[in-house]
Amino acid sequence: MPTSRRQAVRSLAALGLAASAQAAPEIPKRPLGATGLHVSILGLGGARIGMLDDGKQAQDVVRRCFDMGVNYFDAASAGAYGLSQMRYGLALKGKRDKVVYGTKTRHRSATQAQLDLDQSLGNLKTDYIDLYQVHNVINDEDIEFIFGPKGVMEMIERARKAGKIRHVGFTGHTDPAIHNKIMARYNWSTVLLPLSAVDGTNAQKSFERVTLPLAQKKGLGIIAMKALSAGQVLNRKTATVEECLRYVWSLPIATAILGMDQPSQVDTNVAAARTARPMTAMEMDTLRRRIARVDYAALEPWKHPGYLRS
DSSP states (O other): OOHHHHHHHHHHHHHHHHHHHHHSOOOOEEEOTTSSOEEESEEEESHHHHHOSOHHHHHHHHHHHHHTTOOEEEOOSSHHHHHHHHHHHHHTTTOGGGOEEEEEEOOOBHHHHHHHHHHHHHHHTOSOEEEEEEOOOOSHHHHHHHHSTTBHHHHHHHHHHTTSEEEEEEEOSSOHHHHHHHHTTSOOSEEEEEOSHHHHHOSSSOHHHHTHHHHHHTTOEEEEEOTTGGGHHHHTTSSOHHHHHHHHHTSSOSEEEEEOOSHHHHHHHHHHHHHOOOOOHHHHHHHHHHHHTTTGGGGOGGGSTTOOOO
């Protein structure tokens, strides 16, 4: 094929792809509480991005999420999450003003948390964090450490005044009652918590029943995790990806973060986000009753003592 013709064909193909992208509906965005930020209802979780052996593939997945309309990127500084921060920083270089970074610290002392913050800023190649979260609050003693002398909140307040942190949230997997206790201790901007049809079915410990109403009353930006219940519902073929995601997006949340390490997963989840219709109350109840018959409450190990929390 002559060079000029080949170039023409490539140009037409590029125009076709661009037109197709423009024709596709956008991922809806919702306000992140009272922060003034608007986030895509689908966010990218960082753990799988950090665990991928292939760094190029990881960055390709991150860029694919961004190109398809995802603007909320979740990370942390420890372990695989720390590597995910580095991959975000590389893949999203030059796009800082178009993305919202949420990251976390597990540490409870101001000194250790400061090291985490400095590492996060360097990895993400930014001079500020949109949302900095106290990660994995698990019990009353934990809360006292967080707010105690030389605790993590002292560092967070200094960093806020310095402009390095814009908004502050907290996260946890374990106990809805603990979430409600720590909500009363500080003017948080956001909360990250497990929400799913499985959680909504769990009569003993349901974040949807216990924590979500209070978070909504306080005007917090609500970020859902474990919407697919770590895949347990899918593995047992009790619900589909679309049903799980429609359920959680029907709750008063800002975004749901999902782990994605393959382009096909991005495509599936983005398609669900673009076409999502809220479930009716009857549809949500029907899905919960279907799950209850299989006793999926036992398949939320993060709500039990001794679980290796991340």
